[in-house]
Amino acid sequence: AQTVTQSQPEMSVQEAETVTLSCTYDTSESDYYLFWYKQPPSRQMILVIRQEAYKQQNATENRFSVNFQKAAKSFSLKISDSQLGDAAMYFCAYRTPTYNTDKLIFGTGTRLQVFP
Amino acid sequence: SAVISQKPSRDICQRGTSLTIQCQVDSQVTMMFWYRQQPGQSLTLIATANQGSEATYESGFVIDKFPISRPNLTFSTLTVSNMSPEDSSIYLCSVLRDRASTDTQYFGPGTRLTVL
Numbered sequence: 487a488q489t490v491t492q493s494q495p496e497m498s499v500q501e502a503e504t505v506t507l508s509c510t511y512d513t514s515e516s517d518y519y520l521f522w523y524k525q526p527p528s529r530q531m532i533l534v535i536r537q538e539a540y541k542q543q544n545a546t547e548n549r550f551s552v553n554f555q556k557a558a559k560s561f562s563l564k565i566s567d568s569q570l571g572d573a574a575m576y577f578c579a580y581r582t583p584t585y586n587t588d589k590l591i592f593g594t595g596t597r598l599q600v601f602p
Numbered sequence: 603s604a605v606i607s608q609k610p611s612r613d614i615c616q617r618g619t620s621l622t623i624q625c626q627v628d629s630q631v632t633m634m635f636w637y638r639q640q641p642g643q644s645l646t647l648i649a650t651a652n653q654g655s656e657a658t659y660e661s662g663f664v665i666d667k668f669p670i671s672r673p674n675l676t677f678s679t680l681t682v683s684n685m686s687p688e689d690s691s692i693y694l695c696s697v698l699r700d701r702a703s704t705d706t707q708y709f710g711p712g713t714r715l716t717v718l
Contacts, residue, residue, distance in 0.1 A: 521706070529692055531645075531709035577644060581707075588633055588698055589660070590707055592644040 488513045490580050492593035499568045500601050506553075507563045507596045509578030515539075519581040520554070520561045521590070526574040534576070537561065565598075573600045604629060604697050606710035614716045615685055622681045623713045625695030630675035633698040635707065636668070640691045648693075651678040685717045 489512045499505035511520070522534040537545045537554050544552050549569075553562045565572055578593040605628040615621050625634065634651040649657040649670055657670040672678040682689050695710040 523709075529639075529712045529714070531694065531696075531712075533706055533708065536706055588650070588707075589635070589647045590645070590696075592646075594644045 488515070488518075488580055488582055488591050490578055490591050490593040492578055492596050494596045495594070496597045496599070498599040498601060499565070501568055501570060503568055504564060504566045505568055505598065507565075507576050507578075507598065509561045509563070509593055511559050511561065511578075511580050513559070513580065513582075515582065520552075521579040521581065522550070522552070522561075522563045523577045523579060523592075524572075524574045525577065525595075531577075535563065568600050570600050570602065573598055604631060604699060604708050606695060606697060606708060608693075608695055608710040608713050610713060611711065612714040612716075614718060617686050617717055619685055620681055620683045621685065621715060622679050623693055623695075623715075625678045625680070625710055627676045627697050629699075631697040632675075632700045634672060634678045635696045635698075636670060636678070636680045637694045637696060637709075638691045639694060639712070645694065648680070651680075682715065685715075687717045690715060690717045 491510045518539045520537045524532045524534050535545050535547045535550050544554050549566045551564045575595045577595045579590045607626045609624045636648040637645040639645045647660050648663045649659040651657050651670050651672040653672045669681045692712045692714050694712045696707045698707050
């Protein structure tokens with residue numbers, strides 16, 4: 487079974503600085519998708535960035551980028567120029583399309599605090 | 603993306619009662635899902651809501667406890683039956699417009715349920 491591990495329950499960063507959140511996963515599949523979702527106190531799950539496993543190039547979305555290491559099964563999120571609005575829970579997720587479902591498997595989350 | 607609404611946004615219920623949560627999407631989608639997020643925890647998939655047929659439940663979740671309906675391609679309900687305090691969680695609806703590899707699950711704002 488696929489699993490997703492986030493080893494950092496909490497992280498903190500100073501405004502305008504850079505922070506990296508870690509995520510590792512375990513799978514025997516060769517084709518899959520990885521995501522980072524953000525959940526602010528409003529509890530709305532917001533997609534931050536996605537990565538297709540078949541793509542070697544790391545995904546980027548403005549201040550957010552990933553370091554995808556397929557062989558190491560690692561998928562870290564880098565937030566550059568951190569802003570106060572980045573404070574939230576961040577969940578790493580793995581997508582596994584199967585016959586009659588298309589489930590996301592989530593890690594346990596990392597709480598990011600941003601200090602002014 | 604898709605605009606997803608959930609009703610109610612929160613509720614406080616007595617043990618032994620049932621609550622039905624509604625999820626409405628602004629456009630037709632292929633797949634709809636229900637997740638549970640227990641306090642301080644990550645998200646766990648309850649079931650995939652199938653239009654016109656019985657939902658597909660994940661291990662540990664059963665239809666008698668979490669009956670799900672999906673009468674059309676834009677609407678689904680989740681009922682939490684015979685509630686106990688252990689059912690206190692955030693329940694989130696998510697959708698997938700189609701199963702193409704380029705698609706992504708988007709989430710509703712969640713329903714915060716407290717069972718006394």
